[in-house]
Amino acid sequence: MPRVIFFLPTISGYMDRVNLLMEASDQIEHMTLIVGSLDRPVDCSNHQNFEMIEIGFKRRMRPLNMWKSSRIAQNILREQDADVVHDTMGMLYPLFRKKNDYPQVRFVTSFFILFGWRLSHVWNKYNTFRLLTASSTAMMYPNRWLERRMAQLADHVVLQAPGLIDHLASDVPSTRNKTHVITNNVNAEFWTPSPQQVSNGQLNLLFVGGVDHSKGFFVLLDTMAELRNRGVDAVLNVVGKPNSIAAKQIQESIQRLSLEDTVRFQGRVHREELREIYRSADIFVYQTVNDGSPRVVLEALACELPVIGSTHPGIEVLDSEKRFIAFSDFGDVKIIVEHVIDFLRNREGWRQRAILGRKTIETEFTSRAVAQQYADFYTAIVSNKIRSNNSGRTD
Template sequence: MEPNKQGIRLLFYLPNIRSYKDRVLMLNEVAKCVEKATLIVSRKDQDEEELGEDFQLEIYEVPCSHMMNLLPLRVSNFVKILIKKDSYNVVHDTFGHLFPLLIKRRSYKSCIFVTSQYQLAEWDWKNVLLPQYGLVKSLTNVNLRHYLYRIFLQRLAFTHAEHIVLQAPGLITRLEKYMPDCVKKSVFIPNSTSYFIKSDASSDVSDRRISEIRLLCGSGALSFGKGGDELLSLIREVKRREINISVVILGGIAPLDRRYFHEQIHQSNINSNIRMVGRVSHEEMLKYYKNSDWLFNFTALDGSPRTALEAIACGLPVIGSSHPGVEIIDPEKQFILFMDGQVEQVIDEMVACKKDPRRYERRVAIGVSYVRDNFSSLSVSNQYVNFYHSILNRK
């Protein structure tokens, strides 16, 4: 029986629209099912008209000041005004940006406060970054040191929020190691995607007549945490087998790891197989999906790999890692090609798919169907609406 959703008055925060467009479109589906839904952004970098004819989600912008440290305070103060004005009963924070409000949540007895985190900064810091870079570099490099601020924000948000939304069950398991008291108030709701191939999967995938394997690495700048060593190992083994391969790396190489990977590429004599491309627009990204055979998304850090989800939905199969955020997309391992040290087996499958297009098309079709059923904006929005309804009923 469909629950009564009319009592939900939601106020949701995201940093901007363009980088989180999938979530914005998902929230628009939520807005169709609740009494009121409002999105607060720090940068309104896309107009509602660009988001579709049926877009009805209300959006307010709280511009960033030059002092970014003041952003949480500015946004929280604005949210306070809206709570009093429009009687919202669910306030949903992301990344801990509303921590000044979360700390004082008991002053707003009519509201339930929720936080979403797409990565677990403390787990990443202790299990990936510190072992890779060491304590000195982790504390002196500005990008790595920023993780300490993120850990601080997450701990504040997790402690003071009444409910926590994470994107994979495995992330809840990881949270238990550092903040076990927060597990009981944590729930799993996956990320969503709004981009799907518009025709039959077999007619929309990349050209199978091309003899070389075309690999796209598009999950952000290449680094140790984004599978840099694993990618080079894959290319070396493909070259050793005398198989043609071309690799496009979107976003280039992360500055901290640039020297190491440039040296490795040069020493392995694979320069001619790799093309570095800077940041691209989302429209350009879709073209790269269309003209590639596989997306390489081997991550140890990204808790919610939107690129992998989007690529599968667009008909591009993924080579991935056994990270909770990736595993949740394909729990039965039917269409993602999980690598995790199995380089030769991965190459065998890539070659088999090149020789037999029907094998490739089956993998594509299974992936598109599963993602459409479980990760579309409509599917995930229903999970959020039911979640909000359940926490209001328990209040």
């Protein structure tokens, strides 16, 4: 059975993935998680094949952190041996450059956000100077360069939805024949429905995530204005902060549409508080052209919350038969409004769809279910049942 080294930057930001890795460790010989910062405690006492090693990241010192991450992974390869090195965020790039020194090791990388796709299809309406000088987008060009290099060097690439393969291949064509799909996961034991139904007179719509045009936020503002025009008493609760490029335009749009009392912003919250926010909402609305497979949609579904989502590959993969997510094309205010009106007319029907969404999460997208996919994948690539078409060149 394979021995795996996996990288994550923190614990607190990736708790559900940590749970997945612990579950996966039960199906393989050993899993070593090297983590930039052990910023919250983790009980792994029930997973004997799992261990964590803290790297000790320094803030705003990415090159140093990359070197430290690679050095620790390299020491593990020398002292304990491993069959698979699985990178995220490109932090093991220095080690990947030396992959030819380890011919028996399979080098894997995962991309949760595709920066090449973002720049060519999402942020292309902004000029390069503006993107480079805005704090929220300044790292996109370096990240795209790193993404390309990691995609070229890796033996295998993991994405979270089939439709994302074309997105990556449009920027790095060589990845098409070495890319694999393993869906996102969620801890369904933590993200659970409210024990009792909460209802109030005002319709509570919820958005969670980055706030900019790529997440359809201006679409949601137009949706709220149209709902008001149709006599719907609704509020939009937003858990997230506008980025530096969008902040001024968002404020101007809210004022222009007279939505000051309708749109309510909250900053970053702890996951326990976020769970209560999901539980108190009526509908989760999420539009995106920018994500991999957004975990917030999984969290909302696990909390048995009705979801209106855009036809993005990372959302469609969660409900390919369109049984419980209400879909709209990105930016289609009319369809989103009609979904909301239908919810008001048929709350019981939407509740049943939400229950089905929760059941689907429990069977297909829990940490345990997706962990089995990872364990099977690692076993297959180590046993050469899945071969890479990568040339192995590191120049």
